[in-house]
Amino acid sequence: MFVQFGIGAASNCVTLAALLLPLPTYEQIFIVFYGSVMAIEIFMPGYLGSQLRHESEQVIRAVYQSDWIDRSETFKRTLKLLVERAQKPVIMTAYSIISLSLSTFISIMKTAYSSYTLLRAVHTRNNVD
Structure with missing residues (x-):
């Protein structure tokens, strides 16, 4: 990932x-x-990671x-363990570096667009000179 x-x-x-570039239509x-396909390719894991979290x-x-009050003590202990484990949400990561989430997708797209605007400014400046 x-x-x-x-x-x-x-x-x-x-x-x-x-x-x-001046390319044919x-x-x-x-x-x-x-x-668009590449954006969708990195959108899907980000979306699914956000949904999982x-x-x-x-x-x-x-x-x-849930109706836990009238249950047995063993059931309540199991729920306590479940609540203790659920305190930390599940987060999908790629190589334990990048979290797969919509915020990661948005930051990738922002970086791509920032690079594009920088290249466009340089390209426009070189064409004017």
């Missing part, structure tokens, strides 16, 4: 930079399509809303 996120981010940067359409945070609420 770490490599996939890295390659996806680099591909988005290169794809946006390729839009600066069919190649520009291909580049836009390719960039959100649902793992809901475990404690589900335990408290």
Whole structure:
């Protein structure tokens, strides 16, 4: 996943930079399509990672809303262990470095767009001179 996120981010940067080139329309359409597919490729693990974290945070609420008062002591001890474990939400990571979440996806897309705007400014400045 770490490599996939890295390659996806680099591909988005290169794809946006390729839009600066004077290309035929069919190649520009291909580049836009390719960039969209690469964005979706890194969006899906980010979305699913965010969903997993959100649902793992809901475990404690589900335990408290359950009918646990009239249950046996062993059941209550099991619920206590479950609540203790659920204090720390489940977070998917790529190579224990990057958390797979929507915020990571957004930061990757922001970085790609920032690189694109920097290249566009340099390209425009070189064309004016």
